Amino acid sequence: MVAPLSTWPWENLGNFKYLLYGPLVAKVLYSRRADEVLPQQDVWCLHLLIICALRSAIYTVCTNHSNSHYHTLKHRILPEGVGFKQIDSEWHWDNFIILQAFMAFMACSSFPFLVDLPLWNSKGVLYALIFHVGISEPLYYWVHRYLHSDYFFSNYHSLHHSSPVPQSVTAGLATPLEHLLLGVIIGIPIIGTCLIGFGSLRLIYGYILIFDYLRAIGHSSVEHVPHWIFKTFPFLRYILYTPTYHNVHHRELDTNFCLFMPLYDALGGTLNKKSWELYQKVRSGANMPKPDFVFLCHCVDIISSLHVPFFSRSFVSLPYTTRLFVLPWWPVAFLGMIGLWIKSKAFMVTGYHLRGKIHHSWCVPRFGFQYFLPFAKDGINKLIEDAILKADKTGVKVISLAALNKNEALNGGGALFVNKHPNLRVRVVHGNTLTAAVILKELPEDTKEIFLTGATSKLGRAIALYLCRHKVRVMMMTLSTERFQKIKMEAPEEYQSHIVQVTKYEAAQNCKTWVVGKWLTPGQQRFAPPGTHFHQFVVPSIFPFRRDCTYGELAAMKLPPDVEGQGTCEYTMDRGIVHACHAGGVVHFLEGYTHHEVGTIDVDMIDVVWEAAMKHGLRPV
Structure with a gap:
């Protein structure tokens, strides 16, 4: 049997729980329409709504700041990332704000002196502080210790400790009983100060928001409190707790029970x-934490640049799609683009652990369209080079280049950096060997013929040479006879007849297997016969115009199941799935390869890398 007050009564409502604010909104709107001046009781409904919005903003902003790894990495308390399981369990972290809003509404209804308050009373601050230090702090201390007794911990408080990496919103992950008690503790200084005649509107706003800010900071996974404060004022060690202090409590449950003042733990x-x-x-x-592996990605477009943990960890925990709530943030994203344009170095976006090793994703501060601006080439290469040198200096073993960061026209698939810095200890990897393997393994075993666009690219060349060895006829779509002949001559003589050059899309009107490495317009797609499947390695993906055909996704792989702390979806990929070039870097790292994987793809390594990926638990999507 479930213990009373251990589950939220609106748990099954999902996001419809916000309709519970409806009566407060309706009361404000109705009174506003009926009277030019709102009655005091209804004014407080408006204040409650504003306070609830501000409380949510405090926890959200503090959490997003903690997830700004480029800024907070140096002072992280725990090296682990926040995983999908924790994000899902904390999805409705703000339930307590709804509960305490109605507790406050009942208090206003029961105590009329809370309604008619002046804007400010300076003496109220002193009395609220006395009530807080003398009553709320020790009361919370003893209630918290009692919640750690066997019965209350197993039925109520264990939920709060279920999050392995505390973040600001973890403060809201608790049972209704705990938040009822916390609501009383918050209310004591406010009601007490108002009872003795020194209450004010600013006091209520200030006390509640400062209370929430301190709780949000304390539950953070980043140490925000600077050392100089305690060095200058040593006694503050007993007056103000720190995120580190509270994190110790989450790991060693029988210590550090205080609300904000370690003094009571000392006593x-x-x-x-x-x-x-x-x-x-x-x-x-x-x-x-120092990473062992780095995946160097880049922004795709302005709005998708918001798909990052420091904008919204819940948004980034789902595959990217353009959602309505994101659109009003477009101006912010645009200003961010300007800032990224100015920014001169790659920054960390997210990370995870795999078999005791730290994997990070760094982002080159450039957008997709910038890679095609001729004057931006040198600047982008300088950013990538700096990231590689930084990785080399910090002891990273492998750095894998994403999509446009390894563009052949930009830097020869990473060869530019390896040739320029022959003594690199970090291995530079474009990951395209595994990308080619993923595309090839997607093809049906009985495939006899394919139509290949982007045929003279790194991937196109490798696919053509691999398939011709397996006696599959490859129609290479290219206008460059010279480049076609060069690739054809790389094939063993006995298999060269399986590679055919075509210069028009009409040549593939009877071929149902298209491997697309170059953008296809609707007019070009119409030459494919009904039932065609478009395998693709083009970035961005082609639009699915044909309803009588099927379209594959970009080459990707699912990471091994023992990944820990992964809470970010890689662009449009599902949870736990990464682009094949990312996975290729992971395999390179796990296998301990000592060579750089840059430039052209070694066709002989395609099956070797695929088998290595299978051995380490990576799986095709």
């Missing part, structure tokens, strides 16, 4: 002596 004998030592280590940067 109660529950102060963890490791807290200060760990705090100093984190603030010094000695705890900063």
Whole structure:
């Protein structure tokens, strides 16, 4: 049997729970329409709605700041990332704001003196502080300790401790009973100050929002409190807790129970002596996680640049699609584009752990269209080069280049950097060997003929040479006879007859297997016969204009099931799925290959890399 007040009554409503604010909204709108001046009772309905919005914003902004890894990585308390399981469990973290909004509404209805308050009373701050330090802090301390007793912990408080990496919104992951108690603790200083006649509107706003800010900071996975504060004022170590202090409580459950003041843990004998030592280590940067593998990606377009953890961790935990709530943020994304244009180095976006090793994704601050501007070529290569040198300096073993970062016309598939810096310890990988393998393994075993566009690219060349060895006829769509002949001469003489040059799309009107490496217009797609399947490695993907044909996705692979802390979907990919070039870098790292994978694809390595991927638990989508 479920313990009372251990589950939320509106749990099954999902996002429709926000309709519970409806009565407050209706009361404000109705009163506004009926009277020119709102009655005080209805004014407080408006205040409650504003306070709820501000409370949500505080936790959201603090969480997003913690996920700004490029800015906070040095002071991370835990190296682990936030996984999909934790994100899902904390999806409705703001349930407590709804609950406490109605607690406040009932308080206003029950205590008329809370309604008619002045805007400001300076004495109220002092009395609220006395109530907080003298009543709320010790009360929370003892309630929190009691919640760690066997019955209450297993039925109520264990939910809050189920998140392996605390973040600001983790403060909201708790049962209704806990938030009812917390609502009382928040209310004591407010009601007490108003009872003795020193309450004010600003006091209520200020106390609640500061309370939430301190809780949001305390549950953060990043140490925000600078060391100079405690160095200048040592006694503050007992007055103000830190994120490190609270993180210790999440790992060692019998210590550090305070609300905001470690003083009560010191008085109660529950102060963890490791807290200060760990705090100093984190603030010094000695705890900063150093990656073993890096995937170097780039932005695609302006609006998809919002698909990052520091904009919204829930949004980025789902495959990217353009959603309505994102569109109003377009001006912000545009300004971000300008800022990224100015920014002079790659930055960390997200990361995960795989078999005890740290994998990071860094982003080159450039958008897709910029890669096709002739004057931007040198600048982009400089950014990629700097990222590679940074990875080399920090001890990264493998750096894998994404999509346009390894464009042949840009840097020869990464060969430019390897040739320029022959003593690199980091291995530079374009990952296209595994990309080719994924595309080839998607083809039906009984395939006898394919039509190939983008035929003279790195991938097109490798696909053509591989298939001709397996006696598959390859129609290579290219206008360059010289480049075609060069590729054809690379094939063993006995298989060269299986490679055929075509210069018009009409030549493929009887071929149902198209492998697309170059953008196809609707007019070009119409030459495919009904029932054609378009396999593709073109970026961006072609639009599916033909209803009588099927379209494949970009080459991708599912990471091994033992990945930990992955909470970000890679662009349009599903959870746990990455682009094949990313997976190719992972395989290169797991296998411990000592060579750079740049320039042309070694056709003989296609099956070798595929088998290695299977061995390490990667799977085709």
